[in-house]
Amino acid sequence: MNESLDPKLDQAFAALSDPTRRAILRQLARGEASVGEIALHHPISQPAISRHLKVLEEAGLVETVRSAQARPRRLRPDGMVRAQRFLDEMAAYWPDRFDRLGQFLEQERDHK
Template sequence: MDESPDLPLDLAFAALADPTRRAILRQLSAGEASVTDIAGRLPISQPAVSRHLRLLEEAGLIETAPRGQLRPRRLRAGGLSAARTFLDEMARYWPDRLDALAAFLDETKDQP
């Protein structure tokens, strides 16, 4: 089965849709952390944190930095590049559309 060309984008947005995963990304923006460190700051079990980390890694947003027995996680450089490209493209589109909507509303505001 062929993978969709939008798969990295789909995975990134799916990962970002969850508030727990966004909290993990915020935590990792301060530097790498172990699963235990990450779990200690969240109101969920360590196995649940591990599942969230696996999804973030599959989405390409984080990576494991193995050092001996330790396997800390860190943000992956460029992990959000597909999402950023998509949002940049949409950001160029929306101002024109919003201006057109504003003009339409101005033209029709006095109509019944």
């Protein structure tokens, strides 16, 4: 799929742009947690945490586990695949550009 037209990739990066959501992802990397358990670690209300979780779920980064009365959240194992693929492509691109910049700067210095 053309990543420039991939709304899930856009949603993932938009979700990751918020520090609270990144902190929630780090917390869930340690294991499942309920909204209340997640809220204990943040200075914002439980409804605000729920809104952040909704953004993370819509981006495909988090999922709700339904078990009896509880509805804990957990990371989706494949949630970061699109974003990681994009970052890997960029990682391959940038070192070459920095090498070229370094060569250019050396040539400029040598000409002075």
